[in-house]
Structure formats: C-alpha cells, structure tokens
Amino acid sequence: MNERKLITKKDFLILLILLILLAALVFIPRFLSRNSACVAVVNVNSKEELRIDLKNHRDEIITLSNGMKLSVKNGKIAVIESDCKDKLCENFGYISTPGQVIACVPNATIVSIVGSDKDIDALSY
C-alpha cells in the first residue's frame, strides 16, 4: 500500500480555484452595492416621488409635481427653484454624498442621498 499525501498538487489547485471563486462570491456584491451608493430619493408629502441614479444620469432639470425644480449635474443634485418663502432649500446647494439631505419644510419635500458608504449615521443640528 503506497502512502497517500494529505493534499495532492491537484487537490491544492482545486482548493485554490474554489477559494478564489468564494472570494469573488463574497466581495463582488459588496463592491457593486458600494458603487450604486449615489442614488437621490425625493420625498414629497411623505411619499417617494422620484429615485434618481446620479452616476448614470445626464445633466438635466427636473420639475416635481409641486413645481419645485431640481438640477442634476455631474453626479450631484440641488434644488434650484421653489415657491417657498424662506428659500432655505435653494441655499443647500448641490449634494452628492450618502446621508446628505435638502429639506424644504413649506413644500414638505426632502431630497436625500441614500447608500451605506457613509461617514456618519446621523447629523445633529
């Protein structure tokens, strides 16, 4: 009876391939989810009105049902026109990082960037 090695060269190769496959299985979805982080969600009157992928969106002006105008430019989004009195929403400027928001309280409208890849869980102000 000839002695068997615990792991032959072939075994080792298969093991290696399987390991690489495994790593791909685990990391590719993570990588993809990280890349899809740049999505802007627009809520009007507590309802989601729009969802915009900022990365794959060409520059344009979007008019919401309440007449507010949004500008999408270079992967960023801003409120550029609103009929509210205080105009605070227009002062927020362009946002693009997950967790950032633009709020227009008089128009009950919130634009927020969603995604998991962010630095803070919440902002106290």
Added chain:
Amino acid sequence: MKLSKLIPTVSLILLSCLWLSSCSKKEISNTSSAVKMGTAVSVKTYSADEKNAVVLRDGVLDEIGKLDMLISKNQENAEVYKINQNSGNKNSINSELYTYINKTKEVFSESGGRLSVSSGALTEAWGVDTDNFRVPTDDEINALIPMCDDGKVVLTENSIQTAVGQKLNLGAVGKGIACDKAVEYLKNHADSINGAVISVGGSIGCFGTHDGKDTWTVGIRDPYGDENSYFAKLTVKGISFTSTSGSYEKKFTFDGKNYHHILDLKTGYPVENDLISVTVTANSGLESDALSTLCFVLGEKNSKDILLKYNAYAIFVYKDKSVSLSDGLKDSFEITNKEYTLI
C-alpha cells in the same frame, strides 16, 4: 478513485461557501424621509428582514405624526393648540401630555425663569414658530414676559389651567420627545429589528445595533458650514439621544442687527453670549433637547451641576471655534474640521 478523494475537500468548501453567503446576506437597512412636526424627519431601520425594516420605519413615522397632534401649538385640533385657545380655563389632559409638560417644566425650572414651558406668547410675538420673524417693540416684550411664567400654570396629573393669554410651548423639546416616542415604539418591536437611527430636525435617537456593532456615529453640525457639514463626530452606544441648540439655526437680520430663535425670558430677547452651539447627549430625547437649550442659555459654567444631575454630557462650541467637553466625553469625541480646537 481520484474523485472520491476530492469529495471531502469539495464538500467542505461548498459548505463554507454556503455559510459565508448566509452571513453576507445579513441585515437590510431602509431609510425614509418626510416632513413631520414642521421639520425634516428621517428614519433608518436595520433588520434581517426587509419587510420588517419597511413596516417599522413607517410605524415610526406614524408615531411621530400622532405625537404632533398632541403637542403642537400650531396644528389646529392638536391638544396643546386647544389648551392655548382655551387659556384661563381648566383643560383635561392625558397622562402622556402630563408627563411631557411636567418634565419640561422641571428641567426648565433649573434656568431661574429664563426658560419655561409656557413661553408661547413671546415666541409667537417674535414669529419663531412660524418662521415669520419680526422684532417686537420693548413695550410688547415687557407685557409678554409675565405671560411666560410657569408659576402661573396649574398642572395636575389629569388637568392643566394656564393664565388668560398664556401659551404652552413644547417647541424646545418636541423633536426630542419624537425621538423618545420612536425608540419606545421600536423597543416594543425589538424582535423584528436590529437597530435604527432617527433624526427629527437634527435631534437624534439611536437604538440597538447595525452592521454588527452597537455604536453609532453622530456628526455635530459645523455652525459656520453648510447645512450638511459637520465639524466633529460623537460616538454613542446603544440607546442614546443627542440634540443640538445653536444660534446659527432660525436666524434673521433686521435693521442690520442679527437675531436668532433661542429667547431668554429674563430679557425677552435672543440669548447673547459667546456660544454658537451646544450639543447634549442624555438618557431621553426630551432631556437632551431641553438640556441643550438650557446649556445654551446658562453657559458652560452654570450648566455643569445640572448636567451631572441628569447624567448628561455636553459639547460647548464657542463663536471663536473653540470647543469644550463635559468630563467623560473625550474618548468618544473627535474633531474632523481642523479649524476647531478643543480647550
């Protein structure tokens, strides 16, 4: 025979594949934002089950909507609105509203009359609650200050009677109470959720765990930066409540003079000191919200004992960008904007 030799190895790897992929499936987060209580509210829930994350997220928003119908002074048909319309008479209240009014009165009594739960008449004259800012005349202010005295409020566990023209105002604590409500609701559904973070107009409530950790990172708004900027990060653990009061919020200029929304009942005018913001983390949202306002009005030195009493911690930010912390906060606090210095 070669194939059979491989079977144990291959099956082992396949099993570990399965195990790992079940791990990477882990939890799902779900965020929703809405305007509630006259401010921006956002709720993010973490759960192993997407349906639960969505249902509980919407449940929190509903709770906050219900709360507004209790404590709002501007919303017609809200309990506090009705009490204010019926000032001078006795009004029956439920135990929940009693708790909010009583607790706010208690915390504000530490201010020596500079803050009160019945400050509505003065804040309305300044247009603070409706964002219709104006500067009242001195005569107007002097006539309104006595109407903001909590000594004139007769409160029992099921009734309240204010003086004629007096107006209850839970504006300084409403956002914090909303965080309390949200966390209370989530505690009752703890089986279906891992954790959540709630922001009600910048008052933050944290609950449970997310991504396998029980800490949450709360950014502290940079008073000189844009609306989404922060100058420091505070790490909080488990259930926690954080609120900020600052003179950079709700401000306006009239006749070349700057005004903000935090009124001192001793003068009837916005507080004037070297602070620009105070952030407080406390055991409840009501306390964090009330104490951040209280600390802003009283200043750092006079707030120390009160913070200890409530087991709360504060971050004092001065106009010159120097920052001072309560004892015990240093290890969980990190400045990210180098223009600010810890003193």
